[in-house]
Amino acid sequence: MNPTFNDQVYAILSQIPVGTVTSYGEIAKLAGHPSHARQVARVLKTLPPNTKLPWHRVLNSRHHIALPLGSPSGQEQRQRLLNEGATVDGARVSFPSRS
Template sequence: MSAPADVTQERAEDRRMALYLVLGQIPSGKVISYGELADLAGLGRAARWVGRTLSQLPADTRLPWHRVLGAGGRLSLAQGTPSGDEQRARLRAEGVSLRNNRVDMSRHGWRPMDHNS
């Protein structure tokens, strides 16, 4: 009865690949929220799952994890932590302005073109 476990593992891998595919498309200087990323990847309301999955990326990943923020542009990685400081440095290097631990989503938010219009 290993089929259900195999199917579950395959679904989890499919979800990760969908997430990584969208994440890899976010251009330099743009950001997106965990919830928006989940939605664009076809994962529904899986913002927390997105956050957990991104936290498990290898240290040498080329995926732009630093461009994913909390709701309303809030930086969810604490300042003064290695990952929080790295995120802030990477965003600043891309020209993203930070103010009061937030990014202006109207200025820096990524909105891929709507293919339905």
Template sequence: MFTVIGAIPRGKVASYGQVARLAGFPNYARKVGQLLKHLPPESTLPWYRVVNSQRRISFASDSDKFQEQKQRLEAEGVTFSGTNLIAKQCFWE
């Protein structure tokens, strides 16, 4: 799964389920989230490029992690609507 996450291009996002499927583990979307939750702080894996299937960041919108993830994505050119919905064209195909 880490290899798939590392392959998500700059400026694109993928869903937890998409990462699981591409890694050969369909129906293991929650496992992707669990793995990302335990990344060491010094990891260079682009964890912030993984979002939920509703095209949204999974962290609470008032949390520091939400703000960090959104800022990182915006810095790469990912666009959001006023309701924090990620633009369809930003999803990795």
């Protein structure tokens, strides 16, 4: 049985390590559907609030938080990234280089 697109997204999402981020487009590409970045965003939007999947490590293609920064979800994403050592300048996210 072939995994669904959602299952593929969940599997890829579960493998994003602490201290790194990826984009909706990269997840879509890894799932075999390179033109489905918006669908990845829809999948993440439907995750339950208590999910253990690291949805907060997924950004837009410019490495910006795509959620409105004033929204509860945008604030949660920002705080989770800060807790993992990210620098968040407005919506732009970066991590220190690893040696």
